[in-house]
Amino acid sequence: GDSVTQMEGPVTLSEEAFLTINCTYTATGYPSLFWYVQYPGEGLQLLLKATKADDKGSNKGFEATYRKETTSFHLEKGSVQVSDSAVYFCALSDPPGNQFYFGTGTSLTVIP
């Protein structure tokens, strides 16, 4: 069946450090891939998405590239800020528009 595997946290970084959160997936079809973010006390918000191989999703300085050959969708940001502290979830929908499968989430804390 479909699944998403995320890098375990928690992750603690200093402000302006480089961020990578690994995500790999297993899918029977050709899924769409997503990163959602959950700030403390708030609901999940879409951060970025990609719908086909080699597509790069980007938003708020975050990027992730859909890599079909490695079944990965790693999240990166060149310089994190304290306000980026949140829990990040990788997810897929397979087929696109169908049921979502979420990873377990990676907690990020950025310290000044």
Next chain:
Amino acid sequence: EAGVVQSPRYKIIEKKQPVAFWCNPISGHNTLYWYLQNLGQGPELLIRYENEEAVDDSQLPKDRFSAERLKGVDSTLKIQPAELGDSAVYLCASSLDRDRVTDTQYFGPGTRLTVL
């Protein structure tokens, strides 16, 4: 534009009591989802509606959980009776059209249930 609205935000009940959660999706969104999120885990789908029809309820524990979406807009998720293991966050999400390749789900803030 208003987002997905859920109420209550928090609920504390004793085991064996009934509880209900309410969700109002984004206007015009025909697909509605209920998810269960345990602490430290990602959301897991309970049920998906297309308008008023439940098209995927395979993960809904039907012995104690029920859901409805009358008129294809608001939805209610009920647990009766609640058990200790039901303590979790219940999330509602909606999307515009499940057949669109670029479909995105929009989540409400969730209802945090504590069963004592």
